[in-house]
Amino acid sequence: MFSAIPAFSKKGDIIVADEGVHWGIQNGLYLSRSTVVYFKHNDMDSLSKTLENITSKYKGTKNLRRYIVVEALYQNSGQIAPLDEIIKLKEKYRFRILLDEGNSFGVLGSSGRGLTEHYGVPVEKLDLITAAMGHALATEGGFCTGSARVIDHQVW
Structure with missing residues (x-):
């Protein structure tokens, strides 16, 4: 999320973020x-x-451009984001969602696919999902996924 936020958001855009997001997200918001x-x-x-x-x-x-930034499983509190309610608000007010699954990927959901699986929300309802794999999976690297349009923007 640290690099994804400044890649997709720029000066003049609006980001609405949960005040409990971890340091890496806060850094991305600043950048x-x-x-x-x-x-x-x-x-x-x-x-x-x-x-x-x-x-x-x-x-x-x-x-x-208007974004909502949340963590699936908050690193600082251990609480789970109410994704189903966040999606309803996203659709009502026409914002995009950036979801950090770093602590929930491999942990939440019946097969470990994260918060979307936990709530039964189609992943297509989210605009961008990121995860650092060092938390839940105890390995190096990370990923950023979304629609083809979103990913093409990130690649180029």
Whole structure:
């Protein structure tokens, strides 16, 4: 997530992030130079109000990219993000979701596919999924996945 956030978000974009995200995500948010607004940790009322405020404040603004950044399994608290509720808010307010599965990949879900499998949410509902494999899988590397359009942007 550290490198994915600044690769997809730039100055002038809006990122709404959970205040409980780990240091690597916070660093990526800083490097993106985007406007970052935090919502209370795992509080869907706070997220809803934040998205509503941003949507009304920037109504009519063209080419404004808006993202929600959350961790599947929060490194700092051990809590699981309520992905089903986050997806509903994403669709209602038309934001993109960047999900960090670093601590949940290999752990959550019946076959270890992470938070999307845990909630039974189609992975296509998310715009970008990243994971550092050093946490749950105890190995080097990581991955960033999404639609072909998203990945082509990352590659080129």
